[in-house]
Amino acid sequence: MQLLGIIVSLLAGGVLALLMGGKSATISRWISLMSLLVASVFYAGLWFESTNGDDLWALHMDWPWIARFGIHLLLATDGLSLVLIGLTLVLGYVALLSAWHEIKHRCGLFYLNFLFTLAGVVGVFSALDLFLFFVFWEVMLVPMFLMIAIWGHEGRRYAATKFFIYTQASSLLMLVAMVGLVLLNQQQTGVLSFSWFALTQTDTSGDIGMWLMLGFYLAFLVKLPGLPLHNWLPDAHTQAPTPGSILLAGILLKTGAYGLLRFVWPLFPDAASAFAPIAMGLGVFSVLYAAKLAFAQNDLKRLIAYTSISHMGFVSLGVFAWNHVSLQGTVMQMVGHGLSSAGLFAIAGLLQQRLHTRALDQMGGLWAQVPKLAALSMLFAVAALGLPGLANFVGEFMILLAVFQLYPWAATLAALGMILAPLYALIIMQKGFFGSRQEGSAHSGALLDLNHRELLMLAILVVGLVVLGFWPNLIFTVTAASVDNLVQLGNGG
């Protein structure tokens, strides 16, 4: 019941925040915090139960929903889901803290959308009925869309529309593929079922499997995002309010990676392994090209957005190498990137609050004025470039290690990304914080350094990055069994 508790407390918190938000913004903030806390308590129970049992799956709910098509409300979690739901809640706190003073108008409505997004993502990570998964997958878009469209920056309406159309259009292909898969399964077994457990038994070899796999792959590639379908991301991330950017980069991108892990390989082992070289190529291309684009940006949030694409390229590589090491590395990369990119977006938000600009050439010489902020920016920047001792390094290293054994060319090329990463990470530091204040720069008066709330927000992320950098086993032990299971399914057994 714990999982249901998480989702329900988030949904209820959102509705309460809206109802109370009309009276006072402060109340809606505290309601959101309370509902996150309640959700965390449920999560703690879930974690305790799942890590102490021997079962791979914790089944939370299996109620018939639309009996006509064998659709169930099937919620279950394994180690992978568990880690990602944890990440969702942690970043929920971070985003909430960043919203605390940034969101000033229509607070009730904002927190409704905020908490509904979280609930939707938790649903995506735990729905094991494909139809239900699809419902969560689409429904989480709407609150995110509204968050960008109402509270975003100057180009928000364009960015929000683009974000929505990209994801929705690609997920229509997934819907078609999903229906195709279900009918294929019905032909083979005579039973109409949307359950992941049943569908992984379907024989999907042959041409039809390839087409169906592509439908899923495209939807997840857009969400990941991978080149050449990444175009929505720089706009959406740049225009979203800071909490929106944190959620987008931190968790919404992870739903794409999760989809690749959970659905593409286990459902279509043959097609996926045949397709792997192409996906690898696209992954390498993402890593390198997005890194280059990031380096050329002047808008700080846009720069960070491109680094996300580059990092998600590694996820593509990791998934399509498909063995135990690469998948563990992928999970670590997802968590590490979630924390570091959330940190960078939070920093960008803090700077924008103080300077009223995101343009790097308007900054400069900030270290002397805001030393704490600058030092923490440094930490997130080096986390992003993959400094050993922080979580991202573990992920990228394991992915490259595993890929090299299968596709040496891909690993070699992707490793070049490790050279490009310092370029874009350090340019943030150099342009923004070092040097001297430039003539005509945006800030003239004294700037405030971090306050307690902001320090707390960033500290959560720093602790996560460092702890996982030194003790990655904290995650690996939880995910080991489910990764083994996925590898087995993905290898056609």
Added chain:
Amino acid sequence: MTWLELISLMPVLVVASMSVVLLLLIAFVRQHKLTCWLTCIGFTLAAYWAFADMGKPPQQVTPLLIMDDFSRLLTGLVLLVSLASAWMSYAYLETADEIREEYYILLSLAALGACVLVASNHFASMFIGLELMSVSLFAMVGYMAHSQQQVSMTLEAGVKYMVLSGVSSSFLLFGVALIYAYAGSLSLDLQLSSEAPRLQQGYLVIGSAMLLVGVAFKMSWIPFHMWTPDVYQGAPAPVTGFLAGAVKVAVFAFAMRWLMMAQGDYLDLLLLGLTLMAVLSMLIGNLLALRQDNLKRLLSYSSIAHMGYIIITLAATAGQGAQTINLALEAATIYLVTYASMTMLAFVVISQLAAQDRRFEKGTLADYQGLLYQQPLLAAGLILAMLALAGMPLTAGFIGKYYLVLVAVDAQLWLLLSLLVVGSSIGLYYYLRVILVLCQTPDADQQSFAGSSAKLLLLLLAFTTLWLGIYPAPVIAWVQQAIA
């Protein structure tokens, strides 16, 4: 006619006698509220009767009408849509400077026509139903023509609808005549027999093509859609709701019946025409909606696109095997139900706004700016309707779309399926645009206005739209029973 036949025809008879009662009533008492109540009660009774009869064996009533579960279900649906438009008309007419009571007679006659059309399995009854519906609609579309507060387009819309509808009816009638020349009967049961003389075969082909044109006009399938945006824009909002909801359901029901009876080469011929129109409607309908700055015109193109999508179910009835055909029929019915609920939701919002302030009757999108903060309930209803029309999960629209995908994959209609995907991707843009406008910060000079009167109807329709999306199982089971 036996007693049994008469009983099974009861929903139609209730509506028919209601219009007579209304006519007599108005001769003696002019009272808007009473008239509206009577209409609503009549529609409710008739709809209840139609639904309550479901499960009984099919009953042929004279050679003209058939009351099977398919007719009963869609008759009920048509009557519910009529009920909703009568309900939303009340607030609208209450603020109008026009004679009010006659409107309800026209509405009940139009509904009567729609019911006859749904139940017809004969070309003669089809024509009677269609004409009864259309002729009443001429007057309804132009109903506000002499009103002082009127927005200019009404008369134009009325005349346009009358002329074009008249042309399409003559096509239809000529088509029926040619078919009669071929078959010697007016029953829907047609075949292209190769033994017939060449000329005779030509009669059937040309006649059917003309008939298809007539049907396509009413369904506003492209290229016979020209009237749609103008009429949607110019007609009073409740009438537009009726046009978009009831008329489409009724005409589609006939098209379905016609196609189900067709066989062989004849069917292929019809399918060719339908597929062509589906392709055009899905593509062009969505593209034309993109640049619309007018909500009512936008909704008209959206309905063109939706009527294009539903052709998929018609095309699938040509498939092999009873299972595929049953699935297609089920999908069509579900789609019509979901489409009716979300379209009526959109129009109840528009007509409520128009009842408060005739400015909204024009449908200019800019007038809706910031509505979410001025009238949260109405705006939330409209947002829900847009999301549903766009096919978001947890709304009725998704269930409809899911069914279409299922049918298309099952019958392997790859062309239509890919156009469905492309079309609904394009469609997202304009539905989102409406939502964005509603969420924008309102202009300072627009003041907020008084509360609305059909809140209950709005809530009911919103509830239905959500319910069909969240827990469709009972409705699906019910429809399945009616089809089987």
